[in-house]
Amino acid sequence: MTKEDLREAYPFGLACAPRHEFVRFQMSSGTTGTPILNPYTESDVRQWTEIMARCYAAAGVGRRDVVQITPSFGLFNGGFGFHYGASNLGAFIVPIGAGRTHLQLQFIRDLGTTCLTAIASYPLRLMEVARGEGFDWKATSLRVGIFGAEVWSDEMRDRIESEMRIRTYDIIGMTETGGVGMGIDCTARAGIHVWEDHYLVEIIDPETGRVLPDGQAGELVVTTLSREGFPLIRFRTRDITSIVSRDRCSCGRTHLRIARITGRNDDMVKIKGVNFYPRQVESLLMKEPGVGNDYLIEIRRVQGADHMMVTVEVQDPADAGLSRNLQRILRDFLGFGAEVALVPLGGIEKAPGKAVRVLDRRNES
Numbered sequence: 001m002t003k004e005d006l007r008e009a010y011p012f013g014l015a016c017a018p019r020h021e022f023v024r025f026q027m028s029s030g031t032t033g034t035p036i037l038n039p040y041t042e043s044d045v046r047q048w049t050e051i052m053a054r055c056y057a058a059a060g061v062g063r064r065d066v067v068q069i070t071p072s073f074g075l076f077n078g079g080f081g082f083h084y085g086a087s088n089l090g091a092f093i094v095p096i097g098a099g100r101t102h103l104q105l106q107f108i109r110d111l112g113t114t115c116l117t118a119i120a121s122y123p124l125r126l127m128e129v130a131r132g133e134g135f136d137w138k139a140t141s142l143r144v145g146i147f148g149a150e151v152w153s154d155e156m157r158d159r160i161e162s163e164m165r166i167r168t169y170d171i172i173g174m175t176e177t178g179g180v181g182m183g184i185d186c187t188a189r190a191g192i193h194v195w196e197d198h199y200l201v202e203i204i205d206p207e208t209g210r211v212l213p214d215g216q217a218g219e220l221v222v223t224t225l226s227r228e229g230f231p232l233i234r235f236r237t238r239d240i241t242s243i244v245s246r247d248r249c250s251c252g253r254t255h256l257r258i259a260r261i262t263g264r265n266d267d268m269v270k271i272k273g274v275n276f277y278p279r280q281v282e283s284l285l286m287k288e289p290g291v292g293n294d295y296l297i298e299i300r301r302v303q304g305a306d307h308m309m310v311t312v313e314v315q316d317p318a319d320a321g322l323s324r325n326l327q328r329i330l331r332d333f334l335g336f337g338a339e340v341a342l343v344p345l346g347g348i349e350k351a352p353g354k355a356v357r358v359l360d361r362r363n364e365s
């Protein structure tokens with residue numbers, strides 16, 4: 001099954017439970033065309049609650065924790081998924097939802113938040129506003145961050161952990177599979193455990209559809225084993241990953257592990273015959289001292305040729321040495337030259353929701 005199959009079935013053409021048994025739905029946040037609706041039965045809500053509670057447990061979060069939920073409560077699945085799981089644990093929930101960054105920081109400080117849940121780029125926004133306010137992360141009780149819904153590099157992860165002084169966990173899942181919580185990495189940080197009693201995962205070659213052996217990178221394909229309202233059979237997620245291990249993990253869990261998501265088929269940038277994922281550029285940029293936490297890749301067509309510009313937030317936009325260095329790093333990686341524009345920290349405008357890392361303007365006139 002593909003996203004297109006699910007879209008064509010809008011609103012409930014592929015639903016497999018009687019309509020009167022639906023109790024709610026979530027909607028995919030796709031940017032184009034018809035949305036995908038996932039209707040939940042009561043059993044599906046229980047399933048979601050259970051897998052999310054498991055994810056919290058894998059991150060060491062329990063009933064004594066204060067869980068601040070920063071994804072939105074609405075059609076996007078994040079807010080409610082984190083809510084159901086934390087509610088099941090008996091944790092104290094701070095259901096603030098998206099935005100209101102100053103209030104988020106105030107609550108982290110005043111309510112003793114120990115676990116922050118977010119779309120993976122939101123911590124960067126929090127850190128930026130915190131710096132502006134002179135907010136002291138050391139003085140908080142924050143211990144754990146559970147972040148997902150976007151591809152975030154290991155380098156980005158290191159930065160968030162050292163600035164916020166927390167341990168982060170990478171959570172996966174999407175509206176189509178029944179929401180956030182399909183799997184999470186554990187304290188061993190040796191791959192993302194997928195809850196195999198609920199989800200059967202395969203990795204395929206995106207070109208041929210052939211199932212690939214463990215260890216080889218390809219497209220993640222998911223079959224839901226316990227969903228009633230909107231079960232999926234061999235759904236192509238477009239996420240690129242690989243199966244890391246089926247052995248027992250040092251954390252004790254036996255659920256198989258996949259690699260952190262490298263990119264989405266949709267996100268792959270193709271320019272001058274070179275294919276790459278934004279996360280690869282992110283990794284290179286984040287290794288350089290003086291580089292901030294946000295960047296934007298723009299591609300234009302100039303006189304018939306593709307032209308790439310990377311705008312990078314940095315501590316000192318007048319640092320010509322850093323600019324030359326980044327140009328050299330990008331040229332080494334891409335095999336062609338890219339323009340680099342340095343802007344001050346906070347200089348890239350951030351829209352609410354998922355971060356925009358690539359603007360492909362080649363089809364604009």
Ligand SMILES: [Zn+2]
Pocket residue numbers: 185186187188189190193249250251252253
């Ligand atoms: Zn583990």
